[in-house]
Amino acid sequence: MPAPERTTLDVIVRAGRDLLESAGLEGLTMQAVADRVGVKAPSLYKRVRNRDGLVTLVVEATVLELGERLDASVDDDSADPRHKFVQLARAARRFAHAHPAGFRLIFAPRTDLRLDSAELVAVSAAVLRVARELAGEEHALPAARTATAWLNGFVSMELAGAFNLGGDVDQAFDYGIARITEAIARNPE
């Protein structure tokens, strides 16, 4: 009486992420996930506590991938922290465009859903490193927070369509990067 495993937690989370992007959070149903992975809905409860648990796993996977993308985006050889900061910001925005629903969920979590601090640290690592170069050791944390807040705010407003009123959004983004960089840099010139 063995029992063939007909799916995997990884496959389930992958299906969840795909559904989130293609059908929104409300389209991420247990039945839809089950269909995708070729199983009946009740079977999912063998790998996942419940729907909220699955959503949490989806968000965590998204945060982890974002962290990797950010890490990979900075050119460590560069001596110009301003340029590194631009690279970081552009990479984050690119990720948000590629995974809008997942990105939104990171900072607009459902009431009950709370991110592990480990994951948050993972995303902040790259930002903190560049912020340290840019603002100096003792201002690194507030500088990183200010930059992250602006970036998150800009992108979520963009995704929400709040910039429809005219003007080139790419240009507005670059303007914002320049201003924020200047604001947090040690010696703006």
Next chain:
Amino acid sequence: MPAPERTTLDVIVRAGRDLLESAGLEGLTMQAVADRVGVKAPSLYKRVRNRDGLVTLVVEATVLELGERLDASVDDDSADPRHKFVQLARAARRFAHAHPAGFRLIFAPRTDLRLDSAELVAVSAAVLRVARELAGEEHALPAARTATAWLNGFVSMELAGAFNLGGDVDQAFDYGIARITEAIARNPE
């Protein structure tokens, strides 16, 4: 064969806003709203197209109130645009703390829900006015966008608990205001 009106659209929207804050978006159900206003769920469809329509009305009412609060927060007699900006930012944050779920919904809208530009203009009016004083006529729009993005980002991160890692959040907010003001002001000194 008349028909006594047993509720009002206003009462329904009010109930929706209360439920949103006390029970979250998923607690804002047609049945819960119906219970609150003393009617059965199907009757709500006389005043509201469907649940999404109700949520839209709730968000619009929230945006309108935020706009009023922002307008009321700036001291028009003051000659110091920097101070006006601080007042604006603090008022927005106060509003977000008082209506966290509603505030989140403004810039993290559901997929299908789109804000009327009229409402967006209402909120931005006060911000644009101060931005004009601060950054000059031709930089007013990008300055207002940069400031709004930071503010929205800071508050949503705060509401999401992303600042738990230590440090005084009030202090971080004031630090951020100062930096952003400096970044968008015409003549930072």
Next chain:
DNA sequence: ACCTGAACACCGTTCAAGT
């Protein structure tokens, strides 16, 4: 040890029937 069908509670929505 995993999978499924059946069942339950709950939700959004429609509609015929009441007043």
Next chain:
DNA sequence: ACCTGAACACCGTTCAAGT
């Protein structure tokens, strides 16, 4: 003209029964 009960489709979740 508004209100309601009944009904339907859909969802999350549990659990006994299969292999």
